[in-house]
Amino acid sequence: VSALTLLPCNAALSSELWEAIRTLPYLERYWLYAELHWKVYAQHPQLVLERAQVKEEMRKLLKGMTKENVTKKRRAVGKLSHANPILVVEVMLDQIQEYESMIEVCREGLGYFSSLSLDVLSFMVVEELGGSLMIDKPMLQDDCANLSRWLLNLSTFVSDVYLKHPRTEMKALLQHVFNRLNKDSFAELLLLRDLVWKMAGIKYDASTVSHEEIASRAGGERLRLTNENPWPVEVLFEQGNAEMGRGGGAAKIKQYFNGTKERREASEALLDALESSNLLVPLLLSIGQQTWGSMFTKEAAKMERVKYSSWLHRQCQETLLVYADFIARRLPLEKLEKLMPSPTDLVQKLQLDPSIALFVLRPLLRREGGDKPAVIDLHKHAKDLLIALPNPPKVSSTSLYSSFWSLQLNDIWVPTDAYDSHIQRLKKALKDLEDTDRVDPKAKDKDIRKWREGIKNDLEKLEGELKKQLECKKQVEVLLEKEKGGWSPVNAKSFPLFMLQNCILPRCVLSAEDAVYCAKFLQVLQSLRTPKVSTILIYNLVVTSVGPMVFSRTEHEAKHLGKFLADTLQVLNEWARNETLFKKECKDTPGFMNIQGAKGSSKDTPLSMQQYTACNRNWHKQLSKAFCNCLDSDEGTEVHNALTMLSELVGTAFPIHDAYHSDVKAHVAKLCEKDHAFGNSITVMAKSIIARLSQCEDAMLKLSLKTKKVENKAEGSEKGESKSEKKVEGKRVKEEEDKGGGKDKGG
Secondary structure, eight states, rough: OTTTGGOOHHHHHHHHHHHHHHSSSHHOOOHHHIIIIIHHHHOOHHHHHHHHHHHHHHHHHHHOOTTHHHOOOOOHHHHHHHOOHHHHHHHHHHHHHHHHTTTHHHHHHHOOHHHHHHHHHHHHHHHHHGGGGGGGOOBBBBTSBBBBBHHHHHHHHHHHHHHHHHSSHHHHHHHHHHHHHHHHHHTTTHHHHHHHHHHOOOOTTTTTTTHHHHHHSSOOOHHHHHHHHHGGGGTTTHHHHTTTTOOOOHHHHHHHHHHHHHHHHHHHHHHHHHHHHOOOHHHHHHHHHHHHHGGGSSHHHHHHOOHHHHHHHHHHHHHHHHHHHHHHSSSSSHHHHSOOOHHHHHHHTSSSOHHHHHHTHHHHOBBBBBTTTOOSOGGTTTTHHHHTSSSSOOOOOHHHHHHHHHOOHHOOOOOOOHHHHHHHHHHHHHHHHOOOOGSSSTTTTHHHHHHHHHHHHHHHHHHHHHHHHHHHHHHHHHHHHHHHGGGSSSSTHHHHHHHHHIHHHHHHHHOHHHHHHHHHHHHHHHHTTTTOHHHHHHHHHHTTTTTHHHHHOOHHHHHHHHHHHHHHHHHHHHHHHHHHHHHHTTTOOOGGGTTTTOOOOOOOOOOOOOHHHHHHHHHHHHHHHHHHHHHHHHHHHHHHHHEEEEEEEHTTSOOOOHHHHHHHHHHHHHSSSSSSSSHHHHHHHHHHHHHHHTTTTTGBBBBEEEEEEEEEEEHHHHHHHHHHHHHHHHHHHHHHHHHHHHHHHHH
16 A cells, blocks of 8 residues: 555555455554554655655645536545555545535546545545544534534535445444544544435425425325425426527436435435444433433533533434434335344443333334234233333223323324325426426437326325325224223222323433324324323423423423424314314313312313313413513523524413413513623514514404403412511521520520
8 A cells, every 4th residue: 555655646555445445344454544644654754755645745736626616626635545545535634624615626626536435435534533532623613503614515425425435444434433422432433424314315404494394204104205205397498598508407307316316325324334344223312311421421420501401412412313214214114124123221230211211112002093003012011111211100000001102193193185185296396297398308209208197196196195095094993992991990090190291201302203103193182082181281292391491401302392382382273262162172071070079060070161271271371471571580401491492482372361462572671672681692682572472462462451350360479478488588588597696695
């Protein structure tokens, strides 16, 4: 390898050398590269001169390269890399980390790299991240909440390279990420997320997830693929660009087919690298352990900043969602079953939180309707999982617990609107293709036939999947109808707390998809009319627990919690607004029995429409108080989380009454001023929410004067009680101080 650096450019010699060392393990090959990089180049005067000349020439090449001329100049880069791949890659990586604009240029510049040069590139990437020298670079910016620019640029470049050249050595990079994760370094997880995103097309960002993305996740694999990589039917008829010499519809559709094939091959290469390095499941479980343990690491204790702890948790949680989704969609269940431990072992031996353990096992817990049993029967492990909790519940229902954690969103909800939207879009494209005069003139007849066949194929698959999803939902409903007899708890009053602590709260904060699932499951629980299960008490506990939950959540967890609360309140508001719907879905059901017992009524009295309307109004009143208290807090985290939740609620579910609207708006308006100590991000969020509150102001329900007087009177009595309690407490403290002072004086 050392002798190659002084020879003239010879691509054939580089290929021969690669054939000689390619069978060596990557650690031995990397040792050769490291010797050359750190020792040999500095020992011999000829090599010192060669290194200086090659670096200078490479810098000049990169300085003159742009997006427009990179295809012409990349030959020179490839020629230079055949003899000195380490030096060429070193200069290239330095430029990438410094300038974001160089990422695309350098990626295209790899077009004539040999297999040896690409292998050297994989080695240099690990070296830049620390590698064998374990060089500590600043991974975070000064705010401790954003990754450094050099790491973002490097991650983008590396993921693009592996997408274009998927057979390049990848095991070393994955092993480095795993090793750093076990040493409580979480910044490198960005590389894993970007690899899964670029190579498999799977991405999740809690801050930008939309309703369309959630709906696609609730469908089958074909709907998800259609949403992630939609057929470019809109470009079929682009003629203007083609006539001007640019890429028309035909060129763009060719790019679509090439991109689809590229991602399929890259996804297989990534899965193969994970399996061959024996990191597929260990990496998943390590991320799961760190998701809940990240806030107790040495780095978190050293920083002593809430924002930094939140960042650590977010890195692990986002990576866990993306990586677990990749495994569930790409790895066959038979292989996953052999690799994964049992639920009890995950919780008791590996110390995973039960919600995380059941999340990573979800593909094996899922039942395909009523036809096929689950690979792992959770009913056999539910009791052990509940006993393993720090505070095992005294009142529980193992059958309901198993059913809740075994199901997914697409088992209880089919996004028919999303299916219909994509189906109509493809049908329109088929109809438009009949008018061949509008099609790109550069498209040949065989191209048009190929497009038509591709659209028809996708259309048939979507329609077939929709029918399958609807049938599966019916089978699940039949299955739940059979199982609901075992859900009934012994103590109906204590059961809502068990449901909230062990089912709803742990799952709804995992992802936006799980937040919607929890809201939908409560609707299913009500529609099944399960005996002794009071859904009204569960809803009441959910609403009244919002205040304490705001402070103890990270930003993304608060967003997911807000999504769950928004979907739940929409259902509750609709029942309060529509008496016909209330009578159909709620009246005379076990879930809406007046368990507390109204005056002169027994405990079995059904809740009337008037009582429920008053209850719903009281929930909104309590939510208004909770959010106002959080917005008045001195803790920036609590204020930020309250605004995050309000961003999900305002305009859809809360507030809906004029009095509570004005209260929330007044408290948010205080944060729009610049004299608070919470930073500019709070001000921007507050202004956004104020604008949305102003838009929905005219749609608010007007509370009657009588209702307002009753509420004001109740608030006054509460304040009077608190003042009297404070006076009594102050008097008692003063008496104790006087007694203590007398004793001291006498002594």
